[in-house]
Amino acid sequence: MINILIADDHTMFVDGMESILKSEPDFFVVGRSYDGPSVIEFLASNSVDLVLLDVNLPGMNGIEVCKEINANHTDVKVLAISMFNEESFVSEILNHGAKGYILKNTGRDELLKAIRTVANGESYFSKDVTETIMKGLMNQRKASAKSAAFFPKLSRREKEVLKLIAQEFTTQEIADSLFISLKTVESHRSSLLSKLNARNSVGLVRIAMENNLLEG
Amino acid sequence: MINILIADDHTMFVDGMESILKSEPDFFVVGRSYDGPSVIEFLASNSVDLVLLDVNLPGMNGIEVCKEINANHTDVKVLAISMFNEESFVSEILNHGAKGYILKNTGRDELLKAIRTVANGESYFSKDVTETIMKGLMNQRKASAKSAAFFPKLSRREKEVLKLIAQEFTTQEIADSLFISLKTVESHRSSLLSKLNARNSVGLVRIAMENNLLEG
DNA sequence: TTAATTATGGGGGTTTACCCGAAGTTTTAT
DNA sequence: ATAAAACTTCGGGTAAACCCCCATAATTAA
Numbered sequence: 001m002i003n004i005l006i007a008d009d010h011t012m013f014v015d016g017m018e019s020i021l022k023s024e025p026d027f028f029v030v031g032r033s034y035d036g037p038s039v040i041e042f043l044a045s046n047s048v049d050l051v052l053l054d055v056n057l058p059g060m061n062g063i064e065v066c067k068e069i070n071a072n073h074t075d076v077k078v079l080a081i082s083m084f085n086e087e088s089f090v091s092e093i094l095n096h097g098a099k100g101y102i103l104k105n106t107g108r109d110e111l112l113k114a115i116r117t118v119a120n121g122e123s124y125f126s127k128d129v130t131e132t133i134m135k136g137l138m139n140q141r142k143a144s145a146k147s148a149a150f151f152p153k154l155s156r157r158e159k160e161v162l163k164l165i166a167q168e169f170t171t172q173e174i175a176d177s178l179f180i181s182l183k184t185v186e187s188h189r190s191s192l193l194s195k196l197n198a199r200n201s202v203g204l205v206r207i208a209m210e211n212n213l214l215e216g
Numbered sequence: 217m218i219n220i221l222i223a224d225d226h227t228m229f230v231d232g233m234e235s236i237l238k239s240e241p242d243f244f245v246v247g248r249s250y251d252g253p254s255v256i257e258f259l260a261s262n263s264v265d266l267v268l269l270d271v272n273l274p275g276m277n278g279i280e281v282c283k284e285i286n287a288n289h290t291d292v293k294v295l296a297i298s299m300f301n302e303e304s305f306v307s308e309i310l311n312h313g314a315k316g317y318i319l320k321n322t323g324r325d326e327l328l329k330a331i332r333t334v335a336n337g338e339s340y341f342s343k344d345v346t347e348t349i350m351k352g353l354m355n356q357r358k359a360s361a362k363s364a365a366f367f368p369k370l371s372r373r374e375k376e377v378l379k380l381i382a383q384e385f386t387t388q389e390i391a392d393s394l395f396i397s398l399k400t401v402e403s404h405r406s407s408l409l410s411k412l413n414a415r416n417s418v419g420l421v422r423i424a425m426e427n428n429l430l431e432g
Numbered sequence: 433t434t435a436a437t438t439a440t441g442g443g444g445g446t447t448t449a450c451c452c453g454a455a456g457t458t459t460t461a462t
Numbered sequence: 463a464t465a466a467a468a469c470t471t472c473g474g475g476t477a478a479a480c481c482c483c484c485a486t487a488a489t490t491a492a
Contacts, residue, residue, distance in 0.1 A: 016232020
């Protein structure tokens with residue numbers, strides 16, 4: 001008997017998976033989670049063999065959840081599921097302890113096979129995912145450039161500075177408002193220019209606006 | 217009896233919906249399509265009352281499919297389904313004849329209600345989608361009001377310079393590309409700063425983007 | 433036909449932004 | 463536990479942006 005927790009915020013999708021799993025006598029769906037934190041919560045007080053984990057969970061990223069599971073519930077296997085066959089997603093969650101990765105357009109038979117394989121301690125990747133990984137390994141340069149240009153993570157200070165730049169404050173004004181030196185602000189802007197691959201502050205603000213980075 | 221065609225390339229998702237619809241006596245799933253062209257093909261030789269149409273279909277976009285249905289199968293209702301609560305998706309497919317729009321994290325009850333409502337000839341939008349549309353309309357009104365009442369007219373040259381500033385070119389580069397002097401470009405920028413009431417180029421670009429001034 | 437705006441440019445100056453480097457701290461990975 | 467990477471913090475120097483003064487021809491509006 002394999003105890004399974006389904007973690008996905010798309011109701012219909014969860015229904016679909018559950019209807020498939022229900023027909024298998026050795027599978028038992030012990031719970032459903034619709035966000036990251038509730039997965040952690042559920043694992044604390046329930047016996048779970050395998051988590052079907054959506055990579056794009058609200059609240060807490062699927063990758064964070066996976067890291068947490070790998071740290072505190074080493075006996076729980078993770079089978080990652082995602083809409084997207086993105087090399088960055090795949091490699092990142094695999095680096096954080098997921099044992100398998102399948103796409104949401106996977107068929108019934110492959111889903112069952114993937115669950116049995118991962119529950120048994122082995123790894124499973126669907127064909128498309130395998131291709132993506134291989135492709136990523138082959139031209140690492142392109143992949144890293146892609147993921148780096150796609151969405152680099154900005155530090156807390158960098159985001160603060162970026163927002164103030166977008167509000168047309170000068171470097172000195174930003175420095176005063178953050179109680180740091182003018183030179184420090186310039187350093188943060190320099191990091192931003194490098195990370196976002198912009199030539200000047202205009203580029204920073206354009207990219208920030210295009211990615212809705214000026215809200216949170 | 218409502219004859220339903222499910223058009224979505226995510227197997228598990230289709231399974232989920234079918235398992236929900238099967239329990240309703242007045243629903244009948246007449247077919248499944250995994251891409252756009254096969255939807256059109258199916259409609260040509262089958263009697264269908266309603267299509268559950270994924271907006272992001274492979275091969276042929278959901279919007280294209282919807283346009284086609286609206287043109288050649290006026291009796292067939294379309295209920296759009298999507299992962300994404302994107303204002304652009306919603307408004308575009310609604311403009312092409314879809315009668316409803318729900319998200320994939322919609323629950324069982326709401327799905328059934330949406331199908332019945334749309335099959336009955338009315339419109340249905342889930343709460344989140346309604347909010348998104350309203351927000352889009354409000355922004356539009358805000359933007360148009362802004363541009364009509366408060367937005368000063370920019371001359372042809374000023375718009376050209378503004379676009380080049382937004383593309384991160386330096387003053388000298390802009391001057392070279394327009395075959396005018398550096399001083400002239402600075403003069404135009406100065407006018408822009410004054411007209412748009414901005415403190416620097418960052419403000420110019422922010423205002424330009426907020427008013428969709430960087431297209432035409 | 434005036435008057436206003438636009439497009440073009442110059443001189444000269446102040447402020448700001450950007451580049452190179454670097455040290456101490458914190459976080460992450462092995 | 464230890465090494466590597468990233469973050470935060472600055473200084474010095476140069477290129478660019480921004481500001482104020484001004485001026486002339488062309489276009490547009492009143």
